[in-house]
Amino acid sequence: MSKYGMYVKFTAQAGQRDALAAILLEAAVGAQTDPDCEVYIVNVSETEPDTIWVTEVWSHEEAHKASLQLEETKAAIQRAMPLIAGVESIQVTPIGGKGIPQA
Numbered sequence: 199m200s201k202y203g204m205y206v207k208f209t210a211q212a213g214q215r216d217a218l219a220a221i222l223l224e225a226a227v228g229a230q231t232d233p234d235c236e237v238y239i240v241n242v243s244e245t246e247p248d249t250i251w252v253t254e255v256w257s258h259e260e261a262h263k264a265s266l267q268l269e270e271t272k273a274a275i276q277r278a279m280p281l282i283a284g285v286e287s288i289q290v291t292p293i294g295g296k297g298i299p300q301a
Contacts, residue, residue: 201236201292202259208250209284215248218281221274222252228270234261237297248283255292 210218222240229235237255256262265271292298 199258201298202256202262203237203290203292204252204254204262205288205290206252206254207286208252208282209246210248210250211281211283212248214281215242215250218278219250221278221281222250225271225274229265232261232265234258235265255298 208218208222219240219242226238226240229238234257235254236257237253239253241251241253243249243251254262256265266275
């Protein structure tokens, strides 16, 4: 089964980047206990003041989908929604690199 990855670009409502980043960092803490979540990194843009990038790697796509059904994930999404102006995502298949064994 192939690994599943995503790059997600969040555009926060003006002035809400830090509040949104805090919620995403909470998600990162929660992801540490999920053995199927191999990478969950929250990044802020140095050039776009309202932009946050999240890098995710999961053991497989179904694990990612299952994580979205958890009550704590649903609650975090509800808290984040008013802070979000836009979301773009790119789905990728990680094939190897530092921290990711080659498929």
